[in-house]
Amino acid sequence: MRHSNIPSVSDYFLEIESHFALRRNTPFILSAKDWALMQQWHADGVPLPVVIEAIDTVFERNETSGRRKTISSLSYCKHAVKDLWTERKELYVGDAAITPEANPEALLAELADAIAPHDDATAIAVRELAREQSVPKIEERLLELEAALIEKLAAALPPDELAEMRGAITRAIGDASKLDEKTRARTEAANLRRLVRDRYGLPRLTLFG
Numbered sequence: 001m002r003h004s005n006i007p008s009v010s011d012y013f014l015e016i017e018s019h020f021a022l023r024r025n026t027p028f029i030l031s032a033k034d035w036a037l038m039q040q041w042h043a044d045g046v047p048l049p050v051v052i053e054a055i056d057t058v059f060e061r062n063e064t065s066g067r068r069k070t071i072s073s074l075s076y077c078k079h080a081v082k083d084l085w086t087e088r089k090e091l092y093v094g095d096a097a098i099t100p101e102a103n104p105e106a107l108l109a110e111l112a113d114a115i116a117p118h119d120d121a122t123a124i125a126v127r128e129l130a131r132e133q134s135v136p137k138i139e140e141r142l143l144e145l146e147a148a149l150i151e152k153l154a155a156a157l158p159p160d161e162l163a164e165m166r167g168a169i170t171r172a173i174g175d176a177s178k179l180d181e182k183t184r185a186r187t188e189a190a191n192l193r194r195l196v197r198d199r200y201g202l203p204r205l206t207l208f209g
Contacts, residue, residue: 010186011147012042017190019052020074022198023059029173029187034074046085049139049206054080088208104138105130107207111142114203115149122149126205135207142205149205154196165195 016038017030030038041051058077062068071077108130116123122145132138154162169191173184196202 009042011143012048013038014186014190014193015048015143015147016041016051016055016074017187018193018197019055020077021191022194023055024071029183031073037074037078041081044085046081047088047136047139048143049204049208050085050088051077051081052204052206053208054084057084104133104207108138111203111205115205118153118200118202119149122152138207142207146202146205150193150196150202153200153202154192157196157199165192165199169195 055074055077058080059071062071108126112123112126115126125145126142129138129141132141157165166188169188172191173187
């Protein structure tokens with residue numbers, strides 16, 4: 001079942017790719033297996049913040065374990081996503097449609113304060129979400145605001161800095177002759193989002209931080 005708090009297919013996939021690349025600290029090109037897994041999450045209505053949090057959990061556990069391993073595929077996160085979605089599902093789609101936090105206004109204000117130095121309009125829009133009480137509505141709007149903010153900040157970068165970022169991504173990806181044009185473009189877009197987020201120190205816009 002697909003729920004209203006799932007962003008567009010392209011944004012959903014790009015954000016997962018971007019965050020996985022961030023945690024790996026390397027550019028990331030999806031395998032066919034990874035692609036199918038993301039499609040399944042999207043089809044099942046798993047919210048993006050849940051997928052992101054599950055990915056973080058997997059990497060954090062790996063980093064603190066005595067036997068660290070290379071996490072080279074989204075498949076490593078499959079069970080973590082399933083478990084977290086089972087735990088959080090009622091907060092999104094069940095009777096508990098009220099924000100789980102005792103004071104969502106404070107969390108939204110904290111997010112707004114973090115992005116205000118970069119864009120006042122987005123900060124104001126985040127604060128105004130305190131009027132909402134539904135997790136799906138708040139999360140959906142936060143995802144939209146975050147995607148628009150990253151796009152806006154990327155467009156505002158000095159041309160030479162933006163070109164340097166794109167060049168770094170191209171060099172890191174290496175030989176992409178076997179990639180189709182759509183896959184390469186999506187990979188570059190995902191990694192550009194990651195670099196822009198890092199450049200400005202942007203937090204992820206979600207109540208489940």
